[in-house]
Amino acid sequence: MNTLRALLVSVLCLVAVAALSQQAAAPPDxxxxxxxxxxxxxxxxxxxxxxxxxxxxxxxxxxxxxxxxxxxxxxxxxxxxxxxxxxxxxxxxxxxxxxxxxxxxxxxxxxxxxxxxxxxxxxxxxxxxxxxxxxxxxxGQQPAPGEPPADPGxxxxxxxxxxxxxxxxxxxxxxxxxxxxxxxxxxxxxxxxxxxxxxxxxxxxxxxxxxxxxxxxxxxxxxxxxxxxxxxxxxxxxxxxxxxxxxxxxxxxxxxxxxxxxxxxxxxxTELLSVITSPTVAYMLLLAGIYGLIFEGYNPGAIVPGVVGAICLLLALYAFQILPVNYAGLALIVLGVLMMIGEIFVPSFGALGIGGIIAFVVGSVILMDTDVPGFGVPLALIGSIALLGGSAVMAIVWFAVRARNRPIVSGREDMLGAEAVALDDFSGTGLVRVHGELWNAHAGAPVSQGQILRVKAMHGLTLEVEADESKEN
CATH class of the missing domain: 3.90.226.10 (2-enoyl-CoA Hydratase; Chain A, domain 1)
Structure with a gap:
């Protein structure tokens, strides 16, 4: 007990001496x-x-x-x-x-x-x-009408x-x-x-x-x-x-x-703030955020695009909140991206895509509401992203036109004129095979098993067939 008391007194004395030393060393106000x-x-x-x-x-x-x-x-x-x-x-x-x-x-x-x-x-x-x-x-500043330009000399x-x-x-x-x-x-x-x-x-x-x-x-x-x-x-x-x-x-x-x-x-x-508030980085974060959320919307449950997109978008909005941003330019960028993505799902044959590219480029150019050196989005970056988006739009239009000119391979239109094979003899209604599928068929004349027929109409789930004269010859 005495040992513990002595230890406690020693500790208190050391604390008091340290406090007095610090006070003596501290400079006056x-x-x-x-x-x-x-x-x-x-x-x-x-x-x-x-x-x-x-x-x-x-x-x-x-x-x-x-x-x-x-x-x-x-x-x-x-x-x-x-x-x-x-x-x-x-x-x-x-x-x-x-x-x-x-x-x-x-x-x-x-x-x-x-x-x-x-x-x-x-x-x-x-x-x-x-x-x-x-x-x-x-x-820069322009001279007033009727005023001579500034003399460099x-x-x-x-x-x-x-x-x-x-x-x-x-x-x-x-x-x-x-x-x-x-x-x-x-x-x-x-x-x-x-x-x-x-x-x-x-x-x-x-x-x-x-x-x-x-x-x-x-x-x-x-x-x-x-x-x-x-x-x-x-x-x-x-x-x-x-x-x-x-x-x-x-x-x-x-x-x-x-x-x-x-x-x-x-x-x-400060280093993190310096990176985030760089106009180029903020611009890229905005695009990553928009595309990430859009990909998550079209693929629910993917999680990663949504998480990354949300984080990037919030960081971009924070940067734009303290940067001199033209919000009309920001709105045009968002509209342009949405229109270019809409081109994938709406058959506009390039109208949405081209309009989206124009809105995107104009919005990117006027995004930073200042001409201060070092605080602008590089035109080369804007051009590269616009070129990439334009190439994607042109590819979509090309695939759409190509698909339009291809023959129909499914649906009612594909059934009309298709070749059918009678599975047994029937007069009136019987079974036929078309594209490997069994269908109920109605014929105006007696049909023999294995006869080649041609579909001329479709009534619900019943096909209207007739003999294929070219096969009979």
């Missing part, structure tokens, strides 16, 4: 842990990227990291994904440094907005940013003077085209608000949206578009050491001496 979190953006911004970055910022704040570094190389992406990332940056109590690197990288379109929103904007040499004009559905590269058209200068001629103008004006207001909050060049930001202006890293520093140029991580950390930035939690002095940079890679959830 607001203190850094000597740790920086590195998040990497490579490629177009989509739902998976925004989920990865937003969760990375939130977890870094929860773990009281001292700094968040976003290393970025992107051609742009979806507006919804960009805004989610910017909201996370603006609400972060931990300073966020966005660094366009390595050399040769870019922060185009949505990447420019993220740079402007960050507490510190940095770029590596030989990188660029800009071209932040919203991409409308169906292609009008300093669109941002190498000339940076004083673009601002709020206090003469406004450019308003854009025509309704929805496009609204989208551009909304984007201008958004990026100017970010620039003004961070004290950066708001006039050039407006030019990047209205004129798709671009700029190199070195020029961006001169024009107060970004804060600094850093060739590597060490140079970046040295350059921002001691810089004071304003965060959601107040002013914070960045301290990078002895800071350990920990790279956070996308987890399985």
């Amino acid at each position: 607001g203190a850094g842990t000597g740790r920086a979190v590195l998040l990497e953006i490579n490629g177009p911004l989509g739902p998976a990227t925004s989920d990865y970055v937003v969760r990375g910022i939130q977890e870094a704040a929860a773990q009281r990291a001292q700094l968040i570094i976003i290393q970025m190389d992107t051609p742009g992406g979806l507006d919804s994904a960009m805004r989610d990332i910017i909201k996370a940056i603006l609400s972060s109590p931990v300073p966020v440094v966005t660094w366009v690197a390595p050399g040769g990288s870019r922060a185009a379109s949505a990447g420019t907005y993220i740079l402007y929103a960050s507490h510190v904007a940095a770029m590596a040499p030989a990188t660029n940013l800009g071209a932040a004009t919203p991409v409308p559905v169906g292609g 009008d300093d669109a590269s941002g190498q000339g003077e940076s004083e673009g058209v601002g709020a206090d200068d003469t406004e450019p001629a308003p854009m025509k085209g309704g929805p496009e103008a609204k989208a551009v004006n909304d984007a201008v207001a958004y990026i100017r608000s970010l620039a003004e909050q961070r004290g950066r060049n708001a006039d050039w930001a407006e030019r990047a949206v209205r004129e798709s202006a671009s700029m190199t890293a070195e020029r961006a520093v001169e024009e107060n578009v970004i804060d600094l140029v850093a060739a590597d991580m060490g140079e970046l950390l040295r350059a921002i050491d001691g810089r004071t930035v304003s965060t959601e939690a107040g002013d914070v002095v960045i301290q990078t001496q002895g800071l350990a940079v920990e790279s956070v890679q996308p987890d399985w959830r």
Whole structure:
């Protein structure tokens, strides 16, 4: 008993010592842990990227990291994904440094907005940013009627003077085209608000949206578009050491001496989301789901097509729910597939099948309601599936025409004119054999056993027969 009591006291003492040690080692509220979190953006911004970055910022704040570094190389992406990332940056109590690197990288379109929103904007040499004009559905912005096209030499590269058209200068001629103008004006207001909050060049930001202006890293520093140029991580950390930035939690002095940079890679959830939300994968999942359910409907009890089809269809619908999908295109794809399958069961001689192919192709082309790079269904894939469907339809039509021209081999029509053999002598009604089957037969003249007869009519289950004169001769 004494031994048990001593053991219990020892365990309690160890727990108390461990708790006190952990409390002494824990930093006070607001203190850094000597740790920086590195998040990497490579490629177009989509739902998976925004989920990865937003969760990375939130977890870094929860773990009281001292700094968040976003290393970025992107051609742009979806507006919804960009805004989610910017909201996370603006609400972060931990300073966020966005660094366009390595050399040769870019922060185009949505990447420019993220740079402007960050507490510190940095770029590596030989990188660029800009071209932040919203991409409308169906292609780029067209000049208004009567307006000359944009001159490629009008300093669109941002190498000339940076004083673009601002709020206090003469406004450019308003854009025509309704929805496009609204989208551009909304984007201008958004990026100017970010620039003004961070004290950066708001006039050039407006030019990047209205004129798709671009700029190199070195020029961006001169024009107060970004804060600094850093060739590597060490140079970046040295350059921002001691810089004071304003965060959601107040002013914070960045301290990078002895800071350990920990790279956070996308987890399985982000990787899975990245695969599912790929437009090509979502498109294939949709087709697999539709065909799987249809095959299960025509073969009840097969189970496997139904299970696979249901899973694929639900995954596709989940992906389409967070992708910029044109639901008219989605409806046309479903209609086209159903019409092509209907061609198998309805003798339309190609009308349903050809109409289904047209609906399928049109729906596939307009399925993604955006022209953002990386977020569209490849035309080669659409063409391949349409060609496969068209070949199937043509094969069905060919088999139908061939079957129509073949002689009838069953039914009433096949019996008329068929050869019959009398099984015994009879006058009036007796038994005959036709196609190996026994039938009741009625003859207008006496019939002898083994006589060859010809069927001339059919009354229910009784055949009307007569002597085959060609056999008698």
